[in-house]
Amino acid sequence: MxxxxxxxxxxxxxxxxxxxxxxxxxxxxxxxxxxxxxxxxxxxxxxxxxxxxxxxxxxxxxxxxxxxxxINVTEFFRDADVYDLIRKEVLPALFRGRKTIRIWCAGCSTGEEPYSLAMILSDLMAADKTLSGQIFATDIDEVVLKKAKDGIYPEKSMGKLTDTQIHRHFTKLPDGNYQVKPHLQELIRFRPHDLMSGQPVSRFLDMISCRNVTIYFTEKQKDELARTFHSALVPGGIYVMGKTEYLGREVEGLFSPINSIQKIYTKKD
CATH class of the missing domain: 1.10.155 (Chemotaxis Receptor Methyltransferase Cher; domain 1)
Structure with a gap:
């Protein structure tokens, strides 16, 4: 025993x-x-x-x-319906108020999530050359952060991507792996960051995506993190959570749901 x-x-x-x-x-x-x-x-x-x-x-x-x-379990466009909302509604709405947006992908693991957001951002920028954006991608684990920055993925990771997305955003390497193209990498700044530090990676952010990270945190830590995110977002900024995550009672008043099923919220002033 x-x-x-x-x-x-x-x-x-x-x-x-x-x-x-x-x-x-x-x-x-x-x-x-x-x-x-x-x-x-x-x-x-x-x-x-x-x-x-x-x-x-x-x-x-x-x-x-x-x-x-x-447990760095992640994939490109994990929970496709969440990304559909981000593509069709969330980012276009943010761009209606400004020409450039700043996104923080917190707990980015090996990079699939920030690169998924970068693909959407890149497509919107290609359709309107006046638009621009920046993604801050952070993780406490510098080993996975290096993998994310290198942007090299095995063929099995491409399963949820269309042929068009693969051709536009990836280069196939001689060993059969795929590498993210420079135009996506240029949209992202990878940085080590401890979510429990109480300090956001930046201020005046338009959107924060922190998905499937807080399920391992205590209730107190979740509340502290929600407050940190609230302080870092601009008025009307967007907070995207994982589908199984929730806002604690002490902090639920800081955000209003845009879509409670997909766990997308907007900051209350």
Whole structure:
């Protein structure tokens, strides 16, 4: 039977924070423990102390642990109906009030989400040369952030993209992978950022997309993040959440729903 001790848990958390640069306090404790137990089973260790010793003796396990903790599950145009609304209603409405818009994609993982937004933005800019935009894409994990910045994806990642989108926005490499073309990369600034810092990546933002990130946060952390987003948005700015996420009671008054099913909100002043 697996046994765990809080002493070992504290030591292991400290090691993770120092070695992997992942702030365990940003996640619910139960979530951290579940992820650790999955790796402990895989490595046949039964206590946190044993697993910590295993990490010291088997450095390749560090990457397995990183992947288990960060769960970078993402894809291009994940939840297509959300992106349809962004394409047909949200961004055109923002552009009616101004010629340039600024978007923050928070918790961008390996980059599929900001590149999806960049494809929509690029198409709108191609149709009207007077329009322009900038996307700030951030993540606390600098390993996945580098992958996002490189913009190279396997063929299986192209499944939700049309042939037109692939031809327009990607270059097929000799090894069969696909690389994002420069015109998309130029729209995005990738930066490391800790969502729990209390500081937004920028101010006067027109839209913030933070999808499927806060499901791992405590209620207090979710509320603090909602306040940070509210302060960073311009009046009438847009906040897009993941479909399974929600605004806590203490902060729901900060935003009005544009589409409550797709979890798209506008900032209340």
């Amino acid at each position: 697996t046994t765990t001790k809080d002493d070992g848990f504290s030591l292991l958390k400290r090691f993770i924070e120092q070695t992997l640069r992942i702030q365990c306090s940003n996640y619910k404790e139960d979530y951290i423990k579940r992820r650790l137990l999955s790796r402990m089973r895989s490595t046949s260790t039964t206590t946190y102390e044993e697993y910590l010793k295993y990490l010291h003796e088997h450095p390749p396990e560090l990457e397995n642990l990183r992947n288990a903790l960060t």
